[in-house]
Amino acid sequence: MLETVILTIAKIIIFFAVLMFFVAYGTYAERKVAGGIQDRIGPLHCGPFGLLQPLADGLKLFFKEDITVAKSDKPTYYIAPILAVVPAILVIAVIPVDENIMITDLNIALLYFLAVSSLSVYAIMLGGWAGNSKYPLLGGLRSASQFISYELVLGLSIVCVAMLVGSFSLRDVVLYQKDMWMVFKQPIAFICYMIAAIAELNRAPFDLPEAESELVGGYHTEYSSMKFAMFFLGEYANMVVSSAIATCLFLGGWYAPFSILPFIPGFIWFLIKTFLIFFFMLWIRWTYPRVRFDQLMGMSWKVLMPVVLLNILVTGFIVTFGR
């Protein structure tokens, strides 16, 4: 009993450390990739190749003045940044990095992921409301409707995968893809998942809750210092976690592509694939303009929902009659 507890705690610490490492260097990657795309260099001066930049950023944010808005709703104002980080960290409990490397193999891992990530909307809503200011409020409202719309698409695209696998366990999902990755069996679900994931992460081109050119900073306009940093920590942690889940669901998790290079350990493949999806999100952000709010909602309800529902129907037929 005690051994299990210690082992689990050790696993949690390692997973958490790896996640935080990825989050820190996610910001570095974001800046380097943006630099590359925009014909410039990006961070350069903090350490070799600017590798210490995330540390410098963290220190800077830490020492900034921590402003509390006088007429804000204090409890909510303090809770919101915490809520931004917690759900992302909770999700790592179910991510299988290799066949036997995971914190726990939950039999409802996919539902757990959906349930926990659905809580991260509260950070934005409450953060937007608590500041007692109109721009964050608009950001919060946008976020709420955006999140609820795209949560459905995300959930339904995961259902497509679960139907084929017949299990909610992420480990089973990856094992199922030993011969053929899910992305080739469920391409539509993959596309829907990616769009919905980017929308849920509030990343460009769906970064309406924080759209800096319209809403100044959106929901985090009234936050500074570490509270502000928490929102960003949450955003990047969510990005990493979403990429990891997408890897498990569609890109065959720890399996090498088409069984080549089997000597490379599985978790390396997993990390490479996760980073590729992460890179894809950065690429999108620095290439596309931002969509408008009504267009975003229209796309969810008028395009993605029917498509993904139809996909479920077809998958259902295949599962029932194709056996």
Next chain:
Amino acid sequence: MSYTEIFFYIFAVLSILFALLTVTRRNAVHAAICLLLTFFFIACNYVLLEAEFLAAVQVLVYAGGVVGLMLYVIMLVRKDEADEVRQSLGQRVIAVFIAILFVLEIAFISLLAYYGNYSGFLSSKMAQIGGNTESIGAVLYTYFLLPFEVVSVLLLAALVGAVVLAKNRIER
């Protein structure tokens, strides 16, 4: 006392505490946050009851969706206005009546379960057969098919009603 029992009492106390806070908070947003936590701790107890599917759905639908929509409406009301509004007390009698009804219902089910050897469809035995997600699916689409469809139609009606109401407002 087993670990399960210790956790059960922790979650039970917390869910009751936040349920009480939900109904006593003046600030609607605070009440909504308390409601969110209530739902969350009830979900924790579902996990202890080996009803993982129910727990996940509880968080996903109630904590993630329903409270979110509630907050959405609350946020649309301006903060200074919301603080001034005093809720009317005309509902007190009805509220007490409904509360009593609920207590009676829970007592009835508890007694039935205790004396009547009535363990419901989602016993842990069932879970061992094929995981409770699958058994819920099977039960829903066989034994409870008619209620399930009725509920679906009801929700559809609500959906259509909401669309019609919103549409009228836009055209005005």
Next chain:
Amino acid sequence: MGIFESLKARFGEAIGDAREFRGEETIYVSKEYLKNICLWLRDVKGFNFLVDLCGVDRGVGKTDRFEVVYLLRNMDTREQVRLKVRIRDGERVDTVSDVWPTANWHEREVYDMFGIEFEGHSNLERLYLPDDYEGFPLRKDYPVRGDTNRIFYEGGAKTKYKPKRNDTTILNMGPQHPSTHGVLRVILELEGETIVDACPIVGYLHRGTEKLAEQKTYFQVLPLTDRLDYLAPPSNNLAYILAVEKLLGIEPPARAKYIRVIMTELARIASHLIWLGTHAMDIGAATVFLYTFREREYIYELWEMVAGARFHQSYFRIGGVKEDLPEEFIPALKKFVDTFPRKIDEYEGLLTNNKIWRVRTEGVAVLSKEDAIRYGVTGPILRGSGVKWDLRKAYPYSGYEEFRFEIPVGEVGDTFSRYLVRLEEMRQSREILKQAVEKLPDGPIKFEPGKYSFPDPEEVKGSRANIEALIHQFKQVIEGVKPPVGEVYQAVEAPKGELGFYIVSDGSEKPYRMRIRSPSLINLQALPLLVRGHKVADVVTAIGSIDIVLGEVDK
């Protein structure tokens, strides 16, 4: 029959006398008949475009102290006529904002600066200055530094926007906001995210350029004009210098004209580049911004070669330009001309056929042809609405008649049309540059240096020094040029639209009155028209597609 004769025949006694100076006709009319005359000119004579409306203080003690000046244009026949109304201090003039809606802000500005009130104006408030400001700065008896002991604008005046409906939210956008391109402030009335009405408030960057110009000699005014549209300073310099040259009745040598064209077309490209970058960034495409700044940087390097300054060059002189082009300039410009089309293709690759860009710009902020003319909108916005109008073709100046180029015209009048028009304008500017490089004539770069501008420095100091040049130098420093009594209006097609300078000369070395018709300000007036019924995000798109520069809006 000229305009004066037909007006005389129609209105008789209401028409005073007419004057002509440098080919510009000025007609004095009585204030009682002003509105009727304006309506008749608009409806019968086709003067559909109010170019400018401004006030002039003729001096304390004059019986008819103030003049209100109307500059009208018939866009079909290209006729222009200036109407003048003389009034006593305290008298009111009928508004013409119901004849030409563009007059609304003009009249507010005249009220702001001269205290002249307009009968029947819907919203006669100060345009630039705070509501609690005392005095009217452009009156001749108002000190140039104003009242230095008082601080105005305490307690946030100018918030008197009255909501149209009672179930709406008021959202204050600016003056500090990432997408208002400076210190513009827009009060938005919202229903959810839908705009019920918008109310732009300007004046946060008001520096009183027109008042300052009255204190300086004609040459000293030049650096002030750099600070108007600070993204395209050569255009401002050109408009001002051309006006002064018109006043003096001189013409620069051919080489100077070509150099001026090169500089102003580079300015057009630079201005459109920064517009494209910021506009795309407002809509969320951050990368285009960096790409356009790359080319803009190259243009700044070119300018630095020529003028020594990157930003505010003040390179043009009365009668020519300061110095001849350096040797390395022409090869560098040729390189730019050769590579630039590929760069435009690169921007287009990111935007034009991008689905998100299309849905964000198509059908957004539509301005119809009729409204564009009624609101006095000029430049790419007017052309985007489908009016084929370009001052470089309509009233060629600085040798533009010698160049071949097309006027791009949009069809729909939405943000996307304006986007296409501006992109094509960049290509056409590049064509002009190409021709200018090929045809650049040799010869002098100044018209009679010494008489109208400073003499060659080497003739003043050193071995080639001579007494004549020294006297010229002395005269230039002490009093500069003295144009004859008269008044001119000279406009150029600046990147943002029609930039005009109306200069009244009393024969002294300083302009008696200098009026700037700034295109950004007048185009901005159409903003509420563009955004009503759209979403909050579209306000940003609309402001971006109007392409304002606050230095010019606030003057």
